Amino acid sequence: MLHISPEEIAETLLMVQQQHLDIRTVTLGVSIADCGADSADEMARRLYDKVATAAERLVPVCEAIEREYGIPIRNKRIAVSPVAEAAGRCACEDLTAVAIAMDRAAETAGVDFIGGFTALVQKGVGAGDDALIRSIPAALASTARVCSSVNVASTRAGINMDAVARMAHTIKETAALTAEADSIGCAKLVVFCNMVEDNPFMAGAMHGPGEADAAVNVGISGPGVVRAVIAAMPDDADLTAVAEAVKATSFKITRAGELVAREAARRLGVSMGIVDLSLAPTPAEGDSVADILEAMGVERCGAPGTTTALALLNDAVKKGGAMGTSSIGGLSGAFIPVSEDAGMVRAVECGALNLEKLEAMTAVCSVGLDMIAVPGDTPAETLAGIISDACAIGVINSKTTAARLIPAVGKQAGDHVSWGGLLGAAPVMTVSEWSSARFVRRGGRMPAPLGSLRN
Amino acid sequence: MKTRAVLSVLGADRVGIVAAISAALAESSVNIEDIRQSIISGIFSMTMLVTVDEEACPFEEVQSRLADVAETIGQQITLQREDVFRFMHRV
Numbered sequence: 126m127l128h129i130s131p132e133e134i135a136e137t138l139l140m141v142q143q144q145h146l147d148i149r150t151v152t153l154g155v156s157i158a159d160c161g162a163d164s165a166d167e168m169a170r171r172l173y174d175k176v177a178t179a180a181e182r183l184v185p186v187c188e189a190i191e192r193e194y195g196i197p198i199r200n201k202r203i204a205v206s207p208v209a210e211a212a213g214r215c216a217c218e219d220l221t222a223v224a225i226a227m228d229r230a231a232e233t234a235g236v237d238f239i240g241g242f243t244a245l246v247q248k249g250v251g252a253g254d255d256a257l258i259r260s261i262p263a264a265l266a267s268t269a270r271v272c273s274s275v276n277v278a279s280t281r282a283g284i285n286m287d288a289v290a291r292m293a294h295t296i297k298e299t300a301a302l303t304a305e306a307d308s309i310g311c312a313k314l315v316v317f318c319n320m321v322e323d324n325p326f327m328a329g330a331m332h333g334p335g336e337a338d339a340a341v342n343v344g345i346s347g348p349g350v351v352r353a354v355i356a357a358m359p360d361d362a363d364l365t366a367v368a369e370a371v372k373a374t375s376f377k378i379t380r381a382g383e384l385v386a387r388e389a390a391r392r393l394g395v396s397m398g399i400v401d402l403s404l405a406p407t408p409a410e411g412d413s414v415a416d417i418l419e420a421m422g423v424e425r426c427g428a429p430g431t432t433t434a435l436a437l438l439n440d441a442v443k444k445g446g447a448m449g450t451s452s453i454g455g456l457s458g459a460f461i462p463v464s465e466d467a468g469m470v471r472a473v474e475c476g477a478l479n480l481e482k483l484e485a486m487t488a489v490c491s492v493g494l495d496m497i498a499v500p501g502d503t504p505a506e507t508l509a510g511i512i513s514d515a516c517a518i519g520v521i522n523s524k525t526t527a528a529r530l531i532p533a534v535g536k537q538a539g540d541h542v543s544w545g546g547l548l549g550a551a552p553v554m555t556v557s558e559w560s561s562a563r564f565v566r567r568g569g570r571m572p573a574p575l576g577s578l579r580n
Numbered sequence: 581m582k583t584r585a586v587l588s589v590l591g592a593d594r595v596g597i598v599a600a601i602s603a604a605l606a607e608s609s610v611n612i613e614d615i616r617q618s619i620i621s622g623i624f625s626m627t628m629l630v631t632v633d634e635e636a637c638p639f640e641e642v643q644s645r646l647a648d649v650a651e652t653i654g655q656q657i658t659l660q661r662e663d664v665f666r667f668m669h670r671v
Contacts, residue, residue, distance in 0.1 A: 193660070380669075
């Protein structure tokens, strides 16, 4: 008996073939806690062997699932546990060799990105953390697939302003070392507040210390399907109806994610981690979060009402997704990167969207100041100020926030940078001319807020 | 291993669509459990629930044979495991 109606089958086919229903990423998390060694070279050898072996079947398994279920899996990726933790054992200052081993392991496995060149320094910087942060510019300049992330703040710890300032300088150094490629190194480096341990999305993917030896984490379909559903609604449908439509769609795409997560975990013989409900755009036309907000009715993303539209979208996606899986995790909030979203790029180019509006939007969705190109001569203290503002929103609201800023060397506001592929291209945005230097140079730690005292 | 799957066919109506597809399925030891078919303004639409006997003919091989049929008769044919529909439309 056919338990599913032909209409439901037709709807699913339409979602795949015309509205880009897919699985955004299947990310295999691998613990490298046992790869620590006395030297960076030995750690690199151990890491390569462990990761290349663990991820050997990732791509073939995902390809088989794609074929059998008829749903494309756009990205297959690897996340390792924080390199800084495993590196605590080796008394070395340069972990570039470890990054190169990660890059090779990713290449061997056939994946485009590997995350986990990571340190957690919201309260303080350990020896491994210090070596890792010191190594970031060279590591990102000498690899193509490695992504780096550093957590500098949390609701429980407050903001480590010394670490924020250090990361601002690290971003500038990374930009300088990759200047000939529009400072692409910074596109693979993200600074977090309240970083999560099971994020399957780059550049912030890592396999947290609280995870099993290996786990599969899945990111649900991109924004295309949701946009198509809203675009098909009458102009006078009220916001309750819009939220309802988003919720119903989110349920379906989350179910597809749940199915793929279970199946990939089973076939790979590892535990199923989480399903991440984030809507992650790509530079492809129609695959845009900005387009969803504009389909709701704001003339251009950034117009007054944009934050409300984004809040509605973000909340409705979660409500639908919550019925679709019992394993919600990762970031689970819409992404609003600039260069990776054609609609955001358009909105910046026509002057509708600026850095300050993106900061406001950060408060109601997932990581907000993402893939933003700024003038190459932006002072490190200004970058630190922007990062700490994003962190403050995260700390106070008990949510993840992040900044992925690219001070493109030699570029001014209004110029263009292009990194190609999924990283996209973007106009260089205007940054406030007012100085943050005296504030940032105070250093120290912004104490954890009262709201963090929950026990 | 027996795998339940949904086969969907879409295209301009013509002679021999059902014949060509069911012949390919029979040759691949695929059993047809249920068929729904309709023609809406000249567009042929058919949905079949089938069981693939993966020992007799692997899923991928059935898909590849159906892809050949799709090309010959000018129809769009999709074979997907049934769970995906069950998952997406039922709690």
